[in-house]
Amino acid sequence: QxxxxxxxxxxxxxxxxxxxxxxxxxxxxxxxxxxxxxxSGKSPELIxxxxxxxxxxxxRFTAQLNKASQYVSLLIRDSQPSDSATYLCAVTGGYNKLIxxxxxxxxxxx
Amino acid sequence: xxxxxxxxxYLIKTRGQQVTLSCSPISGHRSVSWYQxxxxxxxxxxxxxxxxxxxxxxxxPGRFSGRQFSxxxxxxxxxxxxxxxxxxYLCASSQRRGATDTxxxxxxxxxxxL
Numbered sequence: 301q302x303x304x305x306x307x308x309x310x311x312x313x314x315x316x317x318x319x320x321x322x323x324x325x326x327x328x329x330x331x332x333x334x335x336x337x338x339x340s341g342k343s344p345e346l347i348x349x350x351x352x353x354x355x356x357x358x359x360r361f362t363a364q365l366n367k368a369s370q371y372v373s374l375l376i377r378d379s380q381p382s383d384s385a386t387y388l389c390a391v392t393g394g395y396n397k398l399i400x401x402x403x404x405x406x407x408x409x410x
Numbered sequence: 411x412x413x414x415x416x417x418x419x420y421l422i423k424t425r426g427q428q429v430t431l432s433c434s435p436i437s438g439h440r441s442v443s444w445y446q447x448x449x450x451x452x453x454x455x456x457x458x459x460x461x462x463x464x465x466x467x468x469x470x471p472g473r474f475s476g477r478q479f480s481x482x483x484x485x486x487x488x489x490x491x492x493x494x495x496x497x498x499y500l501c502a503s504s505q506r507r508g509a510t511d512t513x514x515x516x517x518x519x520x521x522x523x524l
Contacts, residue, residue, distance in 0.1 A: 336515075343500055346515075395466040401452075
């Protein structure tokens with residue numbers, strides 16, 4: 301079993317819709333969770349961090365964490381074509397060690 | 411504030427050679443982590459340095475090594491290059507000492523081994 305699992309996609313949504321990205325992790329001791337966005341040929345860019353159970357909102361983005369279910373999600377409201385990218389879920393695994401999922405490709409079509 | 415910088419951005423080497431990559435963290439950040447990204451394995455952690463000390467290491471062979479200088483700049487070295495070492499090498503910096511600090515990535519060094 302992989303430590304951090306994501307659906308590879310592509311997840312295709314129409315412009316203006318809500319995109320829902322999901323991630324599960326195996327280490328119950330994990331404390332910090334991150335979502336990064338990576339455009340093709342570029343480096344990962346931090347979108348959200350979340351540490352406590354529940355929801356955290358930042359603009360059009362909402363991260364949700366459920367430690368009991370070992371589940372993290374990212375909702376993108378009012379999706380735009382510029383949101384088309386690969387979204388990486390990451391979980392901490394020791395001193396500044398991030399364990400990444402394989403990423404979900406999101407395609408937002410006009 | 412300037413972001414994380416990495417040099418060189420692109421590198422072509424042949425099998426058996428060695429390579430050194432450089433990373434300058436965001437000003438004030440003292441932790442530097444290195445990652446390898448390949449299409450097959452995704453993003454994998456190599457090692458992390460804080461105050462010139464390696465605190466964490468991933469599952470890579472000893473050919474991969476690194477160090478950090480007193481100004482927090484870091485280098486990683488790969489000796490006896492193999493074709494499979496072709497990858498995007500990313501460094502990330504974070505500010506605090508703790509285990510859960512947010513990491514910010516540099517643009518990466520694209521290494522091609524022929």
